Amino acid sequence: MRKEIVFITTNAHKVEEIRDLADVESKDIAIEHLDYDYPELQLDETEEVASASADYIRENKGMTKPFFLEDSGMFIPALNGFPGPFSAFVFRSIGNDGILKLMANKKGAERRATFKTVVALCESSEKEPILFVGTVEGKIADVGRGEGGFGFDPIFEYEGATFAEMSTEEKNKVSHRGRAFRKLLNYIS
């Protein structure tokens, strides 16, 4: 029987990414999309944000199928971890231009950045969330490049190309979210 799992997110790009990955990896898993804007805590640790949101959903939403959600952030050590756990808000407000301005005088190793995804899976509402973490190290590009992806992808450079210059399949191979999603798919398949 084909496995079914619900991905709770308001971001359709992320659903596309995991469906693409499941296809590439030939996983026979139906990934349903539940477009629900669950509460997120203001915490510095992505793991804690994702766990707390998963707990909220299992206590309040009466989910009848296994479900997961994810929380991702971009962390720039030279900016003390900014934008970190508040990446979505920072992207909406100051955008990639804002990040580039903050990095204007940063050179070499100071331009390092890490993307991190934590997936929280609940196999049922009775079970504590299981976490799958993916990270990728890269650098902040001098200017945004590429038309693909979303969010900070145009300014996050990995081995010479920005995430926005890669296809979804290429990006999934190396990205934080691809790595976390692959662990999730391997676990449930």
Place this chain on the structure above:
Amino acid sequence: MRKEIVFITTNAHKVEEIRDLADVESKDIAIEHLDYDYPELQLDETEEVASASADYIRENKGMTKPFFLEDSGMFIPALNGFPGPFSAFVFRSIGNDGILKLMANKKGAERRATFKTVVALCESSEKEPILFVGTVEGKIADVGRGEGGFGFDPIFEYEGATFAEMSTEEKNKVSHRGRAFRKLLNYIS
């Protein structure tokens, strides 16, 4: 009998501000400080963040006295509301220098900023929080000035002076937090 109320915050500066204000306004209210780092939701509206935190405390902390907490943010329209609800994290990570960099090419009305405080008061754990809101309109200074205050005070200019150039008493007269605290003190006294 002297009234007692508990201020729940990890920020001692804020306790000092309201005690100073209560003195100046001759309010006979004992303000206890409970240094507790309660959970805060990631929400764009300060009112909702403060209400949700107050609800969390009345459901989980077994408070036996009236208590309040506050949530404040600085909102810059030219940056789409940044840093807004995440002001504390933004201050810790990129600081006033980061804000000044983001504002480097902004002139005149583009430098406008609003500070906002929402105080949530619970007269008992059984009662819904009552909100008191204070705002102040100012502008982002070209460079930080002054040694007083805390957080974004050195770069927030009101009628020619930054909040960090004012005494606590002067700042309380016009500040977002002073305005919200005054409403709170008038309500409970």
